[in-house]
Amino acid sequence: MNKDKIWLSSPHMGGSEQKFVNEAFEQNWIAPLGPNVNGFEEDIKKYLNSSPLGGGQEGAEGASVAALSSGTAALHLALVMLGVKAGDEVLCQSMTFAASANPIAYLGATPIFIDSEEETLNLCPRHLKRAIEDRVSKGKKPKAIIAVHLYGMPYKVDEINAVAAQFDIPVIEDAAEALGSTYKGQKCGTFSDYAILSFNGNKIITTSGGGALVTKNKATKDKAVFLATQARDAAPHYQHSEIGYNYRLSNISAGIGRGQMEVIDKRVSARREMHDFYVDLFSEIEGVMVHTAPNTDYFSNHWLSVVTLNKKKTAGIGREDLRLHLEALNIESRPLWKPMHLQPVFENAPFYGDLVAENLFENGLCLPSGSNLGPEEKDRIKAGILSCFKQQK
Numbered sequence: 334m335n336k337d338k339i340w341l342s343s344p345h346m347g348g349s350e351q352k353f354v355n356e357a358f359e360q361n362w363i364a365p366l367g368p369n370v371n372g373f374e375e376d377i378k379k380y381l382n383s384s385p386l387g388g389g390q391e392g393a394e395g396a397s398v399a400a401l402s403s404g405t406a407a408l409h410l411a412l413v414m415l416g417v418k419a420g421d422e423v424l425c426q427s428m429t430f431a432a433s434a435n436p437i438a439y440l441g442a443t444p445i446f447i448d449s450e451e452e453t454l455n456l457c458p459r460h461l462k463r464a465i466e467d468r469v470s471k472g473k474k475p476k477a478i479i480a481v482h483l484y485g486m487p488y489k490v491d492e493i494n495a496v497a498a499q500f501d502i503p504v505i506e507d508a509a510e511a512l513g514s515t516y517k518g519q520k521c522g523t524f525s526d527y528a529i530l531s532f533n534g535n536k537i538i539t540t541s542g543g544g545a546l547v548t549k550n551k552a553t554k555d556k557a558v559f560l561a562t563q564a565r566d567a568a569p570h571y572q573h574s575e576i577g578y579n580y581r582l583s584n585i586s587a588g589i590g591r592g593q594m595e596v597i598d599k600r601v602s603a604r605r606e607m608h609d610f611y612v613d614l615f616s617e618i619e620g621v622m623v624h625t626a627p628n629t630d631y632f633s634n635h636w637l638s639v640v641t642l643n644k645k646k647t648a649g650i651g652r653e654d655l656r657l658h659l660e661a662l663n664i665e666s667r668p669l670w671k672p673m674h675l676q677p678v679f680e681n682a683p684f685y686g687d688l689v690a691e692n693l694f695e696n697g698l699c700l701p702s703g704s705n706l707g708p709e710e711k712d713r714i715k716a717g718i719l720s721c722f723k724q725q726k
C-alpha cells in the first residue's frame with residue numbers, strides 16, 4: 334500500500350496475530366476448522382456477553398457465535414434459518430452497503446426498502462410500521478426485517494423491536510460495522526435472534542476477510558455451523574437432507590481474528606478519538622455537522638466518522654468539493670452508502686420513505702477514521718479540511 338495515502342479505514346494489527354497464524358501452521362490446522370476457529374468464537378462470545386445485560390434476557394444463555402467466511406454469508410444463513418424462500422418479502426434498511434440486501438436476492442425473495450431517520454441514520458420505525466401495514470394489506474406479511482447499525486451507530490433498538498414484536502416479524506441485526514457499540518449498555522449484536530458481524534479488511538477489526546453469525550443459543554449456532562459445512566447428516570458416508578453451504582471461516586483467518594480480539598477495546602477508543610477530533614475541528618467551520626449519538630443510550634464505536642454539509646451555510650462547498658479537495662491531497666474520503674432504492678440493480682424493489690437517505694447520500698461524507706492514524710496524519714487531515722473551507726465568511 335502507498336505509505337503516503339491516508340485511507341478511510343485500513344487494517345490495524347495488534348501484534349499477536351502472527352503467533353496464532355504460526356500455531357495453525359505448526360499444528361497443521363490449515364483448514365476451515367481448528368483451534369483458532371473455536372478460540373475466535375469464544376473470544377467474540379465472551380466480548381458480546383460481557384455487557385451488563387449479558388446479551389439478552391435474564392436466564393438466557395447469552396450469545397453464541399459461528400465464525401463464517403464473510404458477513405454476507407452470515408446474513409444469507411440467517412435468512413435461510415428464518416425460512417425465507419423464493420417469492421417472500423424481506424424489509425431492509427435502504428441506506429446501507431449492498432451486502433445487507435444481496436442475500437435477500439440470493440434466495441429469490443424481494444427486498445422492500447425503508448428510509449432512515451435523521452438521528453441515527455438507521456431504519457425509521459415510522460416508515461417501517463407503515464410498510465408492514467401496507468404489505469400486510471396487500472396480502473403478504475414480510476418474513477424478516479434487516480436493521481443496520483450504520484457506521485457503528487446503534488439503530489433505535491427499542492422502537493424497532495417494538496414494531497417487530499407488534500407484527501411478530503423477526504429482526505436480523507446487521508452489526509457488521511458495530512462491533513464494540515452498545516445501546517443502553519448492551520452490546521450491538523445481541524438484540525435479536527440473529528445478528529451478523531463482519532471482519533472484512535476495512536472493518537474495526539479484520540481477519541482479512543470473514544464474518545460471524547451471532548445467535549441466542551448453542552442449538553441455533555450448531556444448526557448454522559451444520560448449514561455452513563455442506564449440511565452433512567450424521568452418517569459414515571456423505572448423506573444430505575438439506576441444501577448446505579461452504580461458509581466456514583479458515584483456521585488461518587481465525588488466527589488473525591484472535592489477535593485482533595486482544596485489542597478490540599483499544600480500537601474502539603481510537604476510532605472514538607478520531608470522532609472527537611472531527612467534532613473539535615468542525616466546531617470552527619460553519620455548516621458542517623458531525624454525526625453524533627442522539628443521547629447517552631447510544632454508544633457508537635464510530636467505525637467511520639460521518640459529516641453532512643449544508644451548502645447554504647458552507648458558502649456553496651458541497652460533499653464532492655470536500656471529497657475532491659482531500660483526494661488531491663492523497664486523503665481518502667467517501668460519500669455515504671448510496672441508498673439501495675436508488676441502485677440500478679434494485680430499481681424494481683418497493684420503497685417506503687421520504688428523502689432522508691437520499692439527502693444523506695447527497696450531502697454526507699465519511700472521513701478517514703482508522704485507529705492507526707497518528708498525529709502526523711491528523712495534522713494533514715486538519716490542514717486539508719481547513720484549506721477547503723478557508724474562503725468561508
Ligand SMILES: *Cc1c(COP(=O)(O)O)cnc(C)c1O
Nearest residue numbers: 403404405430432433509531533
Ligand atoms: C461489511 C458489511 C457487510 C458484509 O460483510 P462482508 O464480511 O464484507 O461480507 C454487511 N453489512 C454491512 C452494513 C457492512 O458494512
